[in-house]
Each structure stands twice: as C-alpha cells, then as structure tokens.
Amino acid sequence: MRLLFKILLGLAAALILVTIYVLNPRLPTPDGEQSAVFYEPGALGVARQSIALTDPSRPTHPNGDFEGSPVRELNGYLWIPDRRAQRPFPLIVYSHGFMSSVAEPQYLVEFLVPKGYAIIAVNYPLTHGGAPGGANAGDVVNQPGDVSFLIDALLARNADPQDSLYGVLDPSRIAAVGLSLGGLTTTFAAYHRDLRDPRLAAAVSIAGPSSFLEPRFFETASIPFMMIAGSADAIIPYGDNAAPIPDKVGNSQLVTLHQGSHVGFADVARIYMRWFRHPDKPLCPLLLRSLDRESEEAEQMLAPDPDLGISTAGEPPCSMEHFERAMRPAEQQMLTRLALYAFLEQSFATDAGRRQEMARYLADAFANEHPAVSVR
Secondary structure, eight states: HHHHHHHHHHHHHHHHHHHHHHHOOOOOOOOSSSHHHHHHHOOOOOOOEEEEEETTTTTTTOOOTOOOOOOEEEEEEEEESOOTTOEEEEEEEEEOOOOBOOTTHHHHHHGGGGTTTTEEEEOTTTTTTTTTOOGGGGGGHHHHHHHHHHHHHHHHHTTTTTTTTTTTTEEEEEEEETTHHHHHHHHHHHHHHHTTTTTTOEEEEEEEOTTOOOGGGGGGGGEEEEEEEEOTTTTTTHHHHHHHHHHHHHEEEEEETTTTGGGGGGGGHHHHHHHHSOTTTTTTHHHHHHHOOOOOOHHHHTOOBTTTBBBOOOOOOOOOOOOOOOOOHHHHHHHHHHHHHHHHHHHSSSSHHHHHHHIIEEEEEEHOTTTTTTEO
16 A cells, blocks of 8 residues: 555656646756856846836727727736845836737746846737737837836836835836837837837847838937847748848847747747747737737828838738748747847946947857857
8 A cells, every 4th residue: 555655656746747847848058158157047036016007198099899998007017136235227128929918028037137137017908918809919009108108107116215116227227128019119119200218228129020110210219229030930020020120220239040930939938839840830820810900090100101211011920831840939038038138238237348248249159159049
C-alpha cells in the first residue's frame, strides 16, 4: 500500500512539473557574452498597482450594439520597481495590439521593471479583445489621446507629496512602446502633427503599421525611434512597413528578427503558439473578420493627406500565400527584450558611458551574437 502511495505521489509530482512547464515555459537565454551580461535579471523587483482612470473630456463612440459613453475608461496596471532607492525611473507607456489586452507585455514587464523602468498599460476602450460591441481598429485614432491622458494622470500623482507615486517617475524620460495597432498608436503619439505628445522622449513600434506614413509624417519630432519587426510577419507585412523605416525616419533604428512572426511578439504566444509552424496563420482568418468594421472617424483621420504625410500605400494584412516555419515565440521574445532594453538604455541611461556602451552593443554585438538578428 505504501509503495502504491509513493508511486501515485511521484506521478502527481511529475504531472505538476509537466503542467508548470506547459503553462509557463521559460524564455531561452542568449549565448553571446555581451548579451548574456545585459540579460542578467534586474535586482529591483516588481510592484504592481491597479489603474482605473476615467477621462471625462472625450467620449467612447458607439460601436456595434454598444451605445457609447460620454467618457473613456482606461483600466490596467502600473508596474514599478519595488526598491526605490534609484528613483526617479523612466516611464514606458505601453499600447497593446488589436484584440489584445493589458496582459500582452508581461514578458517585457518582468524583464524591464526590475532593471529600473516603470511601465503602464491599459485596455483601450474599443480595441481590446473584450471591447463592448466587438473590437474596432478604427478607434486607434483616439488612442494617442489616451496615451497623453495616462501621462497627465501619472505625472500629477508623481508631483503630489501625499501620493505613493511621489517622486518615483522622471518626467524627462518618458517613452511610448506598442505592438501592432499599439505600435501605430505609439507612432501617432510620437509624430502625428495634431495628436503627438511632446513629452515623449523616445518611441518604439513593435511590428506596427507604417506603410502609409510618408517621410513628411515623421518630420514633427527628432526623438530616438526604433522599429522591431519579424521578416515573416503575415499580419503587418515586413517589406512595406518595417523595411523602409530607416529611410523614412531620422534618428531611427530597425531591428529585424529573421523569420519572426507577428503573434510571436505577444506574451501569450510562448505558451499557446509555440508548437505552431507559423503562429500568424491560425489568427489571420479571425483578424480579417474583425477588421471588417467601418469607422467614419478613422476614415477621416487616416484619409490621404500630403500635408500630414499620410498616403494609401501598403499591402493588406494576411496576404501571405506560403507560411514557412517561423522563429519560435520564446526566442523572439528573448531577442525583443534585449533590443528594447538596449534602445531604452542608450536613450535614457543617466551615465553617458552607459549610453555609448548600449549604442555600440546595438550597432555591432547584438547582431553578431545572434545570427537571426540584423540592425540597421
């Protein structure tokens, strides 16, 4: 009887270990010497605060069977280092992709916050996966205003001696980062003539649409800009959107992950999509159905306008005919961590030597240590 009990106990323990691995696989670690050093975990820990903000100055428009609202509700999280001796910290405003959520950047949060960065992310009212009336990509034109509202709210808390956030954030070091439609949100918040927020000191678009944005569009600011993209992206085609960035945007860098997919940039992909030959393929039909929604406001804001630098150029999403094997999401996310961290450090590190070190790493060592990466 005791032997049977031990066998059952051993099987249960093995099942638990397998379940932990299946539901929470670890990201790989880099092989290169410099990358391994920069990939070491930060020592500051992570503290999370729930965020529930209401912007009464702007409405949420009717959407499907949703009647609309006179306000915009922004609910999500703020992650800050739980050891604050090194404050103030740079602030990252993260924008999720279409039909995604505030959970999307978890792998970036776990890496960057212990290294000294604060990150805020919210579910945008009409583009997250559970949006009332169904996700509507057209509401992207209102999301740069949400970015600015989040910055307003956090900086007000940061300046209030009675608030727990007092003095934690550095108003001079604010970056916008976003994936896919969130990458377009970031690009608008950084450069759009009428929507940009001048407090942004750096911006990163991860596989964000940009084919219809001409060089003139980016002339409103000279902040550091990075595009991180996968060459096998079926949803936001690499050749039209990411590849031209260095020729369009001054003070920019393009990090290409060869055979990287679109979905591979989302945290959930390393858990649920890691056995797929190409993570984008099963998502394309769902995406195309959800994109088939009209928004009069978006059509007006995104209409071709030579003065703004907006055109109609670009290949439609999910037009890829052959889906070759894509990079594994876990590897893709490890490389994205390194690229984003190096970019932020070269932009925001308080020590000039550190900024120069990270700039050299991005220019040379990063790609040399990872054959799947190129940096232009």
